[in-house]
Structure formats: structure tokens, C-alpha cells
Amino acid sequence: MTRITTSIAVMSLLSTPCFRYFTAFFRLTPVLLATVALTACGGGSDDDAGDPLNGNVTVSSLRLIGQQVLPRRMDYAGTVVGGLSGVDYDPKTDTYVFISDDRTTTDSAGAPRLYTARLSFDAAAFSAVTFTGTVTMKQPDGSVYPKVPDAKVADPESVRIDPVTGHWVWLSEGDRTLTSAPPRVINPFLREITPQGNHVREYTLPAMFQMSAQETGPRGNLVFEGLTFSPSGESAWVLMEGALIQDGAAPTPTTGSASRLTRFDRVSGVANAQYVYPIERVQATPQPVDQFTVNGPTEILALSATRFLVLERSFSVGVVGNQVRLYEIDTAAATNVLTASSLTGATPVTKKLVLDFETLKTPLGGIANLEGMTFGPKLANGKRSLVVVADDNFPAADSATDRNQVLVFEIQP
Numbered sequence: 001m002t003r004i005t006t007s008i009a010v011m012s013l014l015s016t017p018c019f020r021y022f023t024a025f026f027r028l029t030p031v032l033l034a035t036v037a038l039t040a041c042g043g044g045s046d047d048d049a050g051d052p053l054n055g056n057v058t059v060s061s062l063r064l065i066g067q068q069v070l071p072r073r074m075d076y077a078g079t080v081v082g083g084l085s086g087v088d089y090d091p092k093t094d095t096y097v098f099i100s101d102d103r104t105t106t107d108s109a110g111a112p113r114l115y116t117a118r119l120s121f122d123a124a125a126f127s128a129v130t131f132t133g134t135v136t137m138k139q140p141d142g143s144v145y146p147k148v149p150d151a152k153v154a155d156p157e158s159v160r161i162d163p164v165t166g167h168w169v170w171l172s173e174g175d176r177t178l179t180s181a182p183p184r185v186i187n188p189f190l191r192e193i194t195p196q197g198n199h200v201r202e203y204t205l206p207a208m209f210q211m212s213a214q215e216t217g218p219r220g221n222l223v224f225e226g227l228t229f230s231p232s233g234e235s236a237w238v239l240m241e242g243a244l245i246q247d248g249a250a251p252t253p254t255t256g257s258a259s260r261l262t263r264f265d266r267v268s269g270v271a272n273a274q275y276v277y278p279i280e281r282v283q284a285t286p287q288p289v290d291q292f293t294v295n296g297p298t299e300i301l302a303l304s305a306t307r308f309l310v311l312e313r314s315f316s317v318g319v320v321g322n323q324v325r326l327y328e329i330d331t332a333a334a335t336n337v338l339t340a341s342s343l344t345g346a347t348p349v350t351k352k353l354v355l356d357f358e359t360l361k362t363p364l365g366g367i368a369n370l371e372g373m374t375f376g377p378k379l380a381n382g383k384r385s386l387v388v389v390a391d392d393n394f395p396a397a398d399s400a401t402d403r404n405q406v407l408v409f410e411i412q413p
Contacts, residue, residue, distance in 0.1 A: 056231075057303040057375075059328060062355050062386060062409040066126030067364055070404035072397065076131045080108035081115070082394045084404055086158035086170070086227070086299065087372035087387060094118065094377065095132065098389065099159040099170055104148045107394040111136050111144040112154055114168070114197075119387065119408065123379045126408040135197045137170065142199070149180060154189075158227035158299060158372070160236075164266065167192050167200055171227050171238060176211050176220030185211045188223045190238060190264070203236070203269035206262070206338065208244060215245050222250070222259075225371070226300035228308065229266065236264045239277060239310065241296035247343050251295045253282045253316070258343055259296065261331070274338035275331045276348035280312060283325075287318025295323075298371040306332040309354065311373055311388070321366040321400045324357040364407070366400020369393060376408065384411045 074081040083101040090097065098115040102108050114135045120128040136144050137156070145154045154172040162169050174188035187210055190203040209224075210217055222242025229236055240259035242250055251257040256279050263273040282293040295314035302308050307330045314323040328351070335346040357367045368390035376385035390405035 057307075057384070057411075058413045059303065059309065059354055059411050061412045062326070063412060064360060064363070065121055065123065065385070065408040065410055067408070068126060068129050068406045069398075070129060070392075070406070072392075072403075073394070074404070076115070077134045079110040079113060079134055080394070081131070082392050082404060083107060084115075084389050084406075085156060085371045085391045086160075087374050087389045088160045089374045089376050089387065090161055091377060096374070096387070097159055097161065097168060098372070099156045101156045101391060102147075102394070103153055103155050107147075112147075112156055113137065114159060114170075119376065119406070121376075121385070121408045123381055123383075123410060126406075129406055135195065137193055138197050138199050140199045140202070148175075149182075149184065151184065151186065153184070153186065155221075157225050160227050160229055162192065162266070163229050163233040165192075165200075167194055169193075169227065169229075169236065171224040173221065173223035173225065173241070174211050174218070176213075176218065178213060178220075183213060185213050187211050188218065190224070190227070190236070190269075201269065203264055204271070206271050206274075208260075217246075218242075218244055219250065222294075222296060225296070225298050226310065228300045228302045230302050230305055232305065234266055235272075236266050237300060237302065237308070238262045238264065239297050239300045241298065242279070242294075246341075251279050251282050251293075253285045253293060256281045257296075258348065260337070261300070261349065262338070271338060273336050275334040276337060276343050276346050277310070277329065278348045278351060280314075280325070282316060283314035283323035284316040284319040286316035291317035293317070298369075299373040301373050301375065303328070306330050309373065310351075311370055313370055315369070315401075321361065322369050324367050324370045325353060326355040326357070327351050328354050364405070366403075368401060368403045368405040370405070370407075379410060381410075383413070385409065386411055 084098045085101040086099040088097050096117050116133040117131045157173050159170040169192045171190045175184045175186040177184040192200040225241040226239035239261045243257045259277045261275045261277045262271050264271050282295045286293050293316040297310050298313045299311040300308050310327045312325050329349040331349050334349045337346050371391045372389035374387050376387045386409040388407040392404045393402045395402045
């Protein structure tokens with residue numbers, strides 16, 4: 001997360017009813033097996049069109065159903081609810097998992113953690129967020145994660161339910177704070193844990209993501225922000241918030257930038273492709289003009305094997321609220337830059353605007369630091385829901401910029 005106040009689960013085919021039919025009838029003859037498979041998968045029927053489980057979601061626009069704003073520094077099970085940087089939905093249990101980026105003692109006294117919750121909404125209204133549990137993430141050695149200034153501090157930013165194992169996969173963007181004493185240079189990571197918080201394994205990161213005190217590698221607070229699994233369950237995709245130092249400058253109110261979207265093989269945990277994500281310019285001029293600004297992607301959600309929704313969040317000091325846009329991107333025609341030392345000449349992903357959240361600023365009373373996004377259940381009218389959550393940055397007072405804001409939308413295909 002970029003601390004904007006001071007500076008700021010997609011299921012796979014393997015878990016669908018189609019696969020369960022294959023499992024139940026794997027001893028049938030090939031002809032009968034094919035017949036059962038077509039029946040179980042719907043044979044491409046209209047009822048399944050645009051369903052994320054089939055990896056063929058279309059999103060023409062979104063209709064706001066409603067919002068819930070959680071109380072400032074709300075207590076749940078002895079923890080301070082805040083820093084909600086990621087969310088994923090489990091259709092098997094109709095529950096959600098939220099990840100908190102609590103990493104300092106000023107955020108709260110609790111250890112870094114996740115929450116489980118239920119959301120109450122239908123096509124007409126969104127009435128409640130009810131927390132049901134909290135889980136503390138464990139390090140590989142079984143201990144809890146420490147807080148700043150410890151050299152092993154994590155910065156949790158996104159969480160997804162592994163579509164094959166049911167484990168939880170989460171990412172940390174590490175730390176690069178050269179002005180601290182001593183300086184903190186901590187690598188980002190992508191790790192898998194059980195729903196009880198116990199460490200299972202770690203994905204292997206390309207060398208370019210190694211943090212350095214030199215002028216190379218990721219910038220501090222601009223590393224891993226978005227995570228999603230492909231609908232097939234074959235791949236995990238990780239999106240950076242900002243450009244590597246060697247890839248160019250950060251965005252400004254007049255110029256954009258570029259970050260990297262990396263595809264990992266889910267089984268081996270090794271990267272096998274990477275694409276350029278073009279970042280828009282900062283959407284508002286800070287006041288005064290020499291103050292801090294930031295813009296970059298904060299979450300990604302797979303629509304198909306090549307298409308994704310991406311939240312892009314802009315913030316400028318002196319401007320109330322955040323400027324957030326939702327884009328659909330496609331990697332199909334983009335250049336694979338996994339082994340490229342430079343992005344010069346590379347074809348980036350295509351990108352089109354789905355929703356400018358500024359159009360909802362008045363009815364919502366402001367747009368907070370939106371960082372998490374997941375599909376929810378199908379609504380009674382057959383359309384898919386989308387849940388978006390904001391990181392409140394743990395301030396003492398509520399504001400349009402810093403609040404635990406949870407939004408629910410109806411997807412228009």
C-alpha cells in the first residue's frame with residue numbers, strides 16, 4: 001500500500017461442477033464421459049454465459065447497489081479493523097476473506113492478519129458487513145510476522161483463494177525505506193498459507209523484484225499490489241503498483257508511467273510471462289503543487305485467460321478523496337517482457353475504461369483508497385456482483401479520503 005495520507009477469488013475449472021462430474025464419472029467410457037461433461041458444463045448454454053467459473057466474463061458497465069462504511073477503528077475479536085487492502089469471495093461457504101496491511105504499532109497492537117466475513121446484499125440494497133473470524137498469518141518458521149522496524153516486516157496487499165487447494169495466497173510488497181535507522185530493504189513475496197494461517201510455500205520471484213539500496217529494482221511502496229488466479233487455475237497473476245526504477249519515472253499530473261504484470265505457473269510457482277501495464281497520469285494536481293502525488297494499479301481480477309479488470313487509484317495531497325478508475329485490460333497482443341532488460345519498444349496491454357468512480361463521488365460521500373476487488377455471488381436476476389473495498393490507512397478520524405468503505409455493484413454484461 002502507498003500510505004496516501006502521509007506521502008498514500010476467482011474459482012478455476014477444477015473446482016466447478018463440471019470438474020466434479022469428471023471426478024465422479026472418470027471410469028465411464030469416453031463417449032459417455034463426453035456426454036456427461038457437456039451436460040455438467042451446460043454445453044455453452046445461456047445460463048452460463050458470462051460466468052467467471054467459465055472464464056468468459058464480459059463487463060460493459062457497473063450499477064452501484066450500495067455501500068457500507070465501517071466504524072472508525074472498529075474493534076473485532078480484540079483487533080482494530082482497518083487497512084483492508086484485499087478481498088476474495090469463497091462461493092463454497094458464501095464468505096469473504098479480507099487482508100489487513102497492519103504493519104506498524106501505530107496502526108494497532110495486533111499482528112498482521114486476515115478476516116473472514118459475510119456481506120448481506122441483493123440487487124436492491126447492501127445492508128451489512130458481518131465479521132466472522134480473524135486469522136494471523138504465520139512466517140515459514142511458524143512465528144507471527146513482526147512490525148516495523150523489524151527486518152522481516154510484511155506489507156500485506158492482496159489475498160486470493162487458491163482455486164485448486166483452497167489455501168489462501170497473499171502478497172507483500174516489501175519495504176525500501178532508506179531514510180530509517182537502520183535502513184529497511186526487504187524483498188516482496190508471494191506466499192501460500194492454510195486457512196488457519198500456517199505457511200505452505202513461497203512462489204519464486206524473478207531477480208528484477210529484488211529490493212536494493214541502489215538505484216535499481218522496485219521503488220518503496222510501489223511493488224506488488226494486485227493478485228488474481230486465471231479462471232483455469234493454471235496461473236497466478238501479480239501486478240505492480242509502480243515502475244521499476246530502471247523502467248522509468250513515477251507518474252505525475254502531466255505524464256504517465258508503466259508497471260509490470262507477471263504471470264506465474266500455479267503448480268511450480270515460477271514466472272512464465274510478463275507484460276507492460278501503462279499507468280495513467282496522476283488525476284488531480286496537489287495543493288500546493290509541490291506536494292506528494294501517486295497513481296497506480298491497486299488490484300486485478302481475471303475475466304478470462306487474457307482479460308482482466310484493474311483498479312487504478314490516484315491521490316494528491318490537498319485534494320479530498322481519491323480518484324479511482326476501473327479498466328478492462330487484455331494481454332493477448334502484448335509483448336512478453338519477462339526476460340527484457342528494457343521496456344522500450346514493447347507493446348503494452350490494451351486498456352479501456354469501464355468506470356470512473358468520480359461519477360459516484362457525490363452519492364457515496366467521497367471515494368476512499370480503493371484497493372481490493374472480487375466477484376461476489378450471482379444476484380437473483382442472474383447477473384454477477386462485484387465487491388470493492390478500501391484501505392482506511394488506520395487514521396484516528398474518519399474522512400472521505402480515509403475510511404473502511406465497502407462497495408457492491410451489479411455487473412452489466
